[in-house]
Amino acid sequence: VTTIYDVAKAAGVTAATVSYVLSGKRPVSKATRERVMRYVQELGYRPNQIARSLIKQRTKTIGLVVPNIGNPFYAEMAEAAERITYAAGFRIFVTNTYRDEHLAQNLLDDLLSRRVDGIIVASEISSLAEETIQSLNATSTITLPLVLCLWEGNEPSFAPAVRFDFCTAGRQAAEHLLNLGHRRIGIVVDAISSDGVTLETIRHFARLAGFQQALIQRGYPLDQSLLGIGSSSLESGKKAAYRLLQLPVPPTAIFATNDLMALGVMSAAWELGIHVPHQLSIVGFDDIGLVAYSTPPLTTVIMRSSTVMEQALDLLFRMIEGKQVASPPILQPTLVVRGSTAPPDAKHSHSVDY
């Protein structure tokens, strides 16, 4: 492979001159510049970013840690990250934790070893423990720019975060359903395991909390048998819905805490011959691109991945420049009503009165 020395020798100058021609960081005579450029072309010289990174202590690389890029929501985030940083010459390492704490730790270590300029962690709490993240900067004096996205816990103290008002989101979902007249409303929420359903194992607990608050406020507290547990996948949502829909008195509406699970619920309803939205209303969460095209189109709570990523990168770049940053205002949800929700149909509903 051609190095800067090959070009320098060919052009009869030193490596420094070639470097300066390429960077423009000091004036070079037109003649030399043209001669150098000619050989750059001719020899097909491509600056070695690795060498450049070593000396500059900058890699123009950032790490993006997500649970699973197979989930379209995270794919959209990754896509946005790429697109937004492209102009600035950055490249992204996308890593999947598969919600495995140990794997996440290794991934993070590797990213540090590769000297990424910064890291964006988009992950629910418990899918990446606070300690894991804090350990990053434990021993180093200089802390690596790090921003958290969509953290479900309390405001983290160790890094700025792009927060989203999950609680209000859950509330909006519930209120929409309540306003339509639903009284028996189920939920499929993401949790670590479906057995011990303690509060700590629930990953989307803020969504659940908001949802429950709204129900309680209106006097229809969540029937515990209507609490379904999933793991963010389509299949898990479907499975949870199967149980709920086969209950003696099934719900007339279900809120799934992400769109993939909502799609799973829709699939279960379809298989069971339950009409959506007439016999069952479904509300999702995320608004991934495809759910506007499902049949029927999904009513869901919008959390724009591109907005989240824009803010995250904005914070990260500022940190990379050495500036002090604070978490921006918490992002608010917007409910988009599409075709998967409707008033409960007395004619079809299993639940006549209670």
Added chain:
Amino acid sequence: VTTIYDVAKAAGVTAATVSYVLSGKRPVSKATRERVMRYVQELGYRPNQIARSLIKQRTKTIGLVVPNIGNPFYAEMAEAAERITYAAGFRIFVTNTYRDEHLAQNLLDDLLSRRVDGIIVASEISSLAEETIQSLNATSTITLPLVLCLWEGNEPSFAPAVRFDFCTAGRQAAEHLLNLGHRRIGIVVDAISSDGVTLETIRHFARLAGFQQALIQRGYPLDQSLLGIGSSSLESGKKAAYRLLQLPVPPTAIFATNDLMALGVMSAAWELGIHVPHQLSIVGFDDIGLVAYSTPPLTTVIMRSSTVMEQALDLLFRMIEGKQVASPPILQPTLVVRGSTAPPDAKHSHSVDY
């Protein structure tokens, strides 16, 4: 940040010794090893992969070039790539070309600059011209390991390829529909522009060719008005379907050359009140994870992203090791029949006789 020298000094040895302790490439006395390891821990030393890459001429990084990771098929490929290479310590740069030749060129240049150990290009022909790719190795003596995936054109001469029998796939889709009794079958195919529909502008032309062959063979050649043009997106499939379904004599079945467009077709049918599969059968292509959960579940042609990626990486790693490789046998499609296809329903069909 801690360097190898910091550790060496603390442990009272030289950098070389620390290096050997870490790599195990030469025996180190137990005492020194333990002392070194203690300081590695204590100082939180993380080897600088950049420096290591520079000297080793290996970055443990590979580039994956796809049209758009927003398409779940490519997201699945990226996920597979990550997962498969993780154990070997590789990290992936995923880049989106958005089917822009110029952008692709820049991306490829950047990957080369970053000295990736190899590149996998997953892209239809015309979304990345042969010349662009060939230019990669034009000037260098040593050629960068490169493998092509899902190339739609002729067997490429300049790089090994993981090929897929798109033609048979198109044929299978058509035959399935024909066997069900459909005679008026439409297709939504990906092309560069919907205006000048010449053969060269069709990106999924092998799928179209196989499809047409089957129709001709059975004596029902494709009615040109039933050829819809899309651009692989949901919206494009929907738009194309709208036209087809509002034709005076609409098709009773549509084959979309990717799942996203098929979902778009399904959405169009739903909006137009056309029942799937009774009034319209739909066949997709790819079998992305979600289409098994659409309502109804989509009949589609399986092209397993993980298999493609496994083969691609297998080739790539062999090339990285300096071995000579040949393209593996072409991958065969499998049609999976789900709920979106059924015999044409005379009762509901618009097309009674012709």
Added chain:
DNA sequence: ATGAAAGCGCTAACAA
């Protein structure tokens, strides 16, 4: 079993 030293390809003071 360990150390010394060269060098991967580049950039950026410092000289001239």
Added chain:
DNA sequence: TTGTTAGCGCTTTCAT
């Protein structure tokens, strides 16, 4: 306007 030189942090051959 251009050249010289000293590293960035690591690995590895050659000594000891």
